Amino acid sequence: MTLVDLTTPTVRSSRLVGLPVAIIGAGPIGLAAAANLVERGIDFVVYEAGEDAGASIQKWAHIRFFSPWRHLIDPASLRLLEGTGWAPPEGSGLPTGGEFVASYLRPLSKLEAIDSRIRYGATVDAVSREGMDRTRSAGRADTPFLLRIADANGVQEVTARAVIDASGTYLTPNRLASSGLDPLGLPAVAGHVSHALPDVLGRERHRFAGKRVTVVGAGHSAANTLLNLAALKREVPETQITWLIRNAGAVRVTTSDDDGLAARAAIGKRVDRLIGTGGIHQLDRFEILRVAPIQGGVRLIGQRAGEVVEHDTDVVVNATGFRPNLDVLREIRLELDEIVEAPARLAPLIDPNVHTCGTVEPHGFAELQHPEPDFFLAGMKSYGRAPTFLLATGYEQVRSITAYLAGDIASATKVQLVLPATGVCSTGPAGSSSCCS
Ligand SMILES: Cc1cc2nc3c(=O)[nH]c(=O)nc-3n(C[C@H](O)[C@H](O)[C@H](O)COP(=O)(O)OP(=O)(O)OC[C@H]3O[C@@H](n4cnc5c(N)ncnc54)[C@H](O)[C@@H]3O)c2cc1C
Numbered sequence: 001m002t003l004v005d006l007t008t009p010t011v012r013s014s015r016l017v018g019l020p021v022a023i024i025g026a027g028p029i030g031l032a033a034a035a036n037l038v039e040r041g042i043d044f045v046v047y048e049a050g051e052d053a054g055a056s057i058q059k060w061a062h063i064r065f066f067s068p069w070r071h072l073i074d075p076a077s078l079r080l081l082e083g084t085g086w087a088p089p090e091g092s093g094l095p096t097g098g099e100f101v102a103s104y105l106r107p108l109s110k111l112e113a114i115d116s117r118i119r120y121g122a123t124v125d126a127v128s129r130e131g132m133d134r135t136r137s138a139g140r141a142d143t144p145f146l147l148r149i150a151d152a153n154g155v156q157e158v159t160a161r162a163v164i165d166a167s168g169t170y171l172t173p174n175r176l177a178s179s180g181l182d183p184l185g186l187p188a189v190a191g192h193v194s195h196a197l198p199d200v201l202g203r204e205r206h207r208f209a210g211k212r213v214t215v216v217g218a219g220h221s222a223a224n225t226l227l228n229l230a231a232l233k234r235e236v237p238e239t240q241i242t243w244l245i246r247n248a249g250a251v252r253v254t255t256s257d258d259d260g261l262a263a264r265a266a267i268g269k270r271v272d273r274l275i276g277t278g279g280i281h282q283l284d285r286f287e288i289l290r291v292a293p294i295q296g297g298v299r300l301i302g303q304r305a306g307e308v309v310e311h312d313t314d315v316v317v318n319a320t321g322f323r324p325n326l327d328v329l330r331e332i333r334l335e336l337d338e339i340v341e342a343p344a345r346l347a348p349l350i351d352p353n354v355h356t357c358g359t360v361e362p363h364g365f366a367e368l369q370h371p372e373p374d375f376f377l378a379g380m381k382s383y384g385r386a387p388t389f390l391l392a393t394g395y396e397q398v399r400s401i402t403a404y405l406a407g408d409i410a411s412a413t414k415v416q417l418v419l420p421a422t423g424v425c426s427t428g429p430a431g432s433s434s435c436c437s
Helices: 028-040 054-059 077-083 099-111 188-192 218-235 262-275 379-383 391-405 409-415
Strands: 019-022 044-047 118-120 121-131 147-153 153-162 162-165 212-216 238-245 282-283 287-294 297-304 306-314 316-317 375-378
Touching: 019 028, 019 121, 019 153, 028 077, 028 099, 028 379, 028 391, 044 188, 054 099, 077 099, 077 147, 077 391, 118 391, 121 375, 147 162, 147 212, 162 391, 188 262, 188 316, 212 218, 218 262, 238 306, 297 375, 375 379, 379 391, 391 409
Parallel strands: 019 044, 019 162, 044 118, 162 375, 212 238, 212 316, 238 282
Antiparallel strands: 121 147, 147 153, 287 297, 297 306
């Protein structure tokens, strides 16, 4: 794809007239897309795999956002909610995932104009074009999208004039081995491996209290879990906490005093302090290759500076991050960056090899276009494997995309985004490039 398509009429052809826009996922970005379409008077259907809005966030309901409320609410959604007398929570507060859903996302999803257009328990298994696989070109842009949906009634196919995939990445975690694959031997120890962000102080306490726990990964999910484990250790001192990372340091956890999101920097600082006082044992430059069962736990076998190393533990928390599920998009013509698996024009702004910032230039439909007309990745999924997505970015993405679908190119093109700077950036290979300068 070389040109940005600036010519889209509100609906491309008569075959598309009367069809809704399909939104995949009723997370914050999917619902923000819905709110923008309500304001534009464009019909849509939201397909949500879970039984409630924010189903993925509810899996980490016990974790606190590091962004304050004022950065977490979508402007179009706010306008709709305020129309019903809803008042936003105090702007500087930091909600937990559970509070975010209860106070904002669920009320948004219950607005009549949105609620009537959400299908819960509906998993999108595949997206294609009606009667066309990805190799057929003639008339492609005028052909309805086809979505295959699995729900309690079985599998069915529906059509749409455009697709906004806001299904996030939470359901598809990265793999434990440093190769990006499952480590050899995983099936035999799967019962000892936990998903990211377990509720170690609540629901899942029994799995962690008094145990040897190893958290694998260098990002905020790992740091959050380490802090909760440290709190558990204060109550149950036998709990042993190891932080296992493959690099020499956890570069992605900002501890800068200049971080515009103070709570984000505080997470990293508190972990550093706990390592300093011995509350957390840091095991760095450990590249996991294989795992093997041991009495009551797991042996992690890896390499460190060319040497074979082993580490025994009772439980492993896989906090190695998330990746987009692209399997469902096999028949869609995507143009993705080969490193981060984000849309090709967006990727240079967010590649973690170049910068660790949450700061990103304003971007909208133009950066998010693919060779497949009227198909967009938005929200967390649009960042591919990059870990720095912020909701404010996604809200501007879907504002621009929906303006484009409405044929309002002037508004779609005028992207604006003010994000708090991280205050810390890694630099590119030449010691150059700082994304938050
Ligand atoms: C622990 C944690 C803390 C974070 N803190 C912050 C913060 O402080 N500030 C900030 O700006 N960002 C933060 N983020 C990043 C980001 O804002 C969140 O991950 C946010 O949930 C992303 O929203 P989303 O709508 O793109 O995806 P999600 O919230 O993941 O929503 C996707 C939805 O799609 C559904 N779905 C998935 N697959 C399918 C399918 N095939 N068919 C139908 N439905 C499907 C899911 O059930 C889910 O409801 C944080 C992330 C995490 C994990």
